Amino acid sequence: MTHTATIDVNAYLDGELGPEEAAEIEARLARDSEARIRFEALARHKDHLGEALTELAASGPVNLKTARLEKRLAAALHRRMSPRRSFASVAWIRHGFQIAASCALVAFGWWGHANWSPRSSAVPAYVSEAVGAHRVFAEDMVQPVEFTGAALAGATEWFSNKIGTEVTAPDLSDFDMTLVGARLLGTREGPMAQFIYEDALGERYSLTLARHPDDTPIAPLQVIDYPEREAGYWNTPNLDFTFVGRKGGTSVEDVAATLVERI
Amino acid sequence: MDGREELERRLTDYVTSLRRYALVLTRDRDAAEDLVQETLTKAIAAAESWQPGSDMRVWLFRIMHNTHVSDRRRHRVREDAKLLLPEPVQESDPTRRLELQQVLDALDQLPEAHRLPIVLVALKEMSYADAARTLDVPLGTFYSRLGRGREALRKIMNGVKSTKLKLVV
Numbered sequence: 001m002t003h004t005a006t007i008d009v010n011a012y013l014d015g016e017l018g019p020e021e022a023a024e025i026e027a028r029l030a031r032d033s034e035a036r037i038r039f040e041a042l043a044r045h046k047d048h049l050g051e052a053l054t055e056l057a058a059s060g061p062v063n064l065k066t067a068r069l070e071k072r073l074a075a076a077l078h079r080r081m082s083p084r085r086s087f088a089s090v091a092w093i094r095h096g097f098q099i100a101a102s103c104a105l106v107a108f109g110w111w112g113h114a115n116w117s118p119r120s121s122a123v124p125a126y127v128s129e130a131v132g133a134h135r136v137f138a139e140d141m142v143q144p145v146e147f148t149g150a151a152l153a154g155a156t157e158w159f160s161n162k163i164g165t166e167v168t169a170p171d172l173s174d175f176d177m178t179l180v181g182a183r184l185l186g187t188r189e190g191p192m193a194q195f196i197y198e199d200a201l202g203e204r205y206s207l208t209l210a211r212h213p214d215d216t217p218i219a220p221l222q223v224i225d226y227p228e229r230e231a232g233y234w235n236t237p238n239l240d241f242t243f244v245g246r247k248g249g250t251s252v253e254d255v256a257a258t259l260v261e262r263i
Numbered sequence: 264m265d266g267r268e269e270l271e272r273r274l275t276d277y278v279t280s281l282r283r284y285a286l287v288l289t290r291d292r293d294a295a296e297d298l299v300q301e302t303l304t305k306a307i308a309a310a311e312s313w314q315p316g317s318d319m320r321v322w323l324f325r326i327m328h329n330t331h332v333s334d335r336r337r338h339r340v341r342e343d344a345k346l347l348l349p350e351p352v353q354e355s356d357p358t359r360r361l362e363l364q365q366v367l368d369a370l371d372q373l374p375e376a377h378r379l380p381i382v383l384v385a386l387k388e389m390s391y392a393d394a395a396r397t398l399d400v401p402l403g404t405f406y407s408r409l410g411r412g413r414e415a416l417r418k419i420m421n422g423v424k425s426t427k428l429k430l431v432v
Contacts, residue, residue, distance in 0.1 A: 010410050014384055016391050041417050045366055049385040052363040057282040063296050069303035070278055074271045076310035077319070081266070124316060186392050190318065215270055216316045 009039055013046065015161070018184070019154050081215050123224060127233045129187040130194070130208035130242035131226055137183060138196045138206035138244070146183035155182050159193040159209075165238045167209045169195040170259060175250050176200045205245040205255070212240050221260050223253045232256025236263060277320050278303070280386055281327055287382045288331045290345060290371075301334075302327040321389070324397040328379075345371050369419040377412030380405055 011017050012025040029036045147155035152169065160166045162184060169179050177197040185192040185208070192210040199205065212218075212235050221234040230252045233242045241263070243256045281302060285295035305326050306313075313322055345368065370378055383394035395405035 010413060011391070011406070014391065038417065041420070042413055045369075045413070045416055045420060046385055048363050048366040049370065049381065050387055052367050053283045053287070053382065053385055055363065056286050056367075057279055063300075066278065066296060066300055066303065069300055069307065070274055071271070073303050073307050073310065074267065074274050076307050077274075077313060078267050078270050080310055080313055081270070081315045125314060126316065188396075189316065191390075213316045213318075214273070215266065215319070 009035070009042065013039065013042055019158050020151075077215075081217075124233065124240070126187075126189050126192070126208075126210045126240045127224065127231055127242050129185070129189055129192060129210075130206070130233075131229065131231050131244055133185050133187075133192070133194055133208060134204075134206040134229070134231075134244040137185075137194060138204045146181065148181045152179065152182055155184075156193075159184055159191075162191045163193060163209070163211045163239075165211055167193045167239065170207070170262065172197055172205075172255065174258070175255055177205060177250070177255075180204075199250055201249070203246055203249040205243065205250070205252075207259070208242045208244070210240045212236065212238055221256055223256065234260055273319070277323055280320070281323060283386060284324065284327060284382065285331075287370075287378065288327075298327060298331060301330055305330060318393065321393045321396055324383070324389075325399070328397055328399070366416075366420065369416050372419055373412055373415055377408050377415060380409040381412045381416065384409065 008017070008021070008025055009029075012022055017025065029039055156168055159182070169182065172179070177199050179195060180198045181196045183194050183196075185194055187210075189210055192208050195207045195209075197205045197207070216235075218235045218237060219233075221232055223230060223232045225247075228247060229244055230247055231242055231244045232252050232255070233240070234256070235241070241256075241259065243252055243259065245252045245255070278299060282295060282299050285298040285302075286292065289295045289298055302323060306323055309326070313319070370381065373381070379398060380394060383389050383397060384391070389397065391405055391409075392402060395402045398405065400408070
């Protein structure tokens with residue numbers, strides 16, 4: 001077996017492959033008995049090692065100093081996760097108008113008026129990742145997306161497995177938008193599913209979904225201006241959403257508000 | 264369960280995983296506990312730099328790994344010691360225990376660069392991307408080291424198996 005093939009088999013064993021690549025490996029293992037024996041050994045050793053590592057630290061008295069440090073760290077991180085004071089009263093005073101230069105909240109109409117809550121000064125990292133991916137992938141009209149057409153159904157199942165919670169591509173035909181493709185993004189914030197839509201004028205929009213961290217509060221829809229683009233972002237208990245589109249096309253805020261109501 | 268309790272529960276799970284990783288790094292229970300405590304102390308000091316929403320577990324593993332690498336001289340790494348399964352609290356299958364100890368012995372024979380990727384994945388908590396970030400190596404390097412390490416582990420275990428067969432015959 002070549003070195004590359006060994007890497008592929010490892011990635012298959014650890015659930016790191018997409019459905020098509022996984023099917024290729026399964027086909028290879030089905031026709032190559034030697035490769036199958038090697039794979040079974042790898043899987044057995046991985047299981048044994050996981051079990052042995054679990055047993056290594058399964059016993060022994062609680063170390064009081066470690067327990068105290070653990071409590072202190074929990075307290076420090078909990079303070080860090082607690083919602084900061086309001087954007088208007090603190091962040092503006094502290095940072096002046098520098099923040100406005102980098103990102104400006106725009107008014108978001110009746111929905112925003114009813115649901116607005118103070119936000120921390122920083123745009124969540126998942127939004128920055130989603131906007132970056134939109135610029136790289138969604139607006140690229142030449143390079144094919146990772147999954148198209150019939151492959152999309154299988155892709156969402158794979159995305160769900162990778163992200164750890166169910167993700168689906170919502171129907172945006174009310175806005176004359178067609179789902180044209182999807183891809184899984186590997187980001188510093190973890191895996192994200194990007195669904196790419198196209199409207200009747202050929203403008204591209206993207207909806208990016210990431211698993212919502214358990215330790216982060218839920219935030220309502222907010223809309224943010226970027227140069228030439230705008231992004232609406234919000235959370236549910238399971239997922240972080242970012243809908244991105246070019247300014248001047250279908251209103252990102254309208255689509256995002258509709259999605260908030262539906263999901 | 265409120266947010267603080269949930270955080271404490273998750274942190275306890277992470278510290279258990281950190282302790283396992285520290286045991287692999289140091290091969291010594293006392294040194295491993297020292298490394299866990301130093302990791303937690305550094306994390307407390309750096310708590311303000313942790314980004315809510317980012318992966319806390321990867322952040323802690325990175326601190327531990329960097330502490331181990333940068334402070335290797337001070338932390339006792341028992342090159343002569345080996346990873347030993349603790350005595351079972353309750354009755355367990357001796358054949359199974361032997362198999363688990365054999366795989367730990369085989370792991371011990373690998374160079375650290377190959378050993379650590381295998382361990383991080385075997386802890387069943389990290390994706391390849393997370394583990395590569397923990398070790399601060401490019402993903403391609405991680406793939407390669409994991410593949411070579413597991414292949415070497417398989418060969419060592421095959422040797423163990425054939426030795427046993429010869430002894431039986």
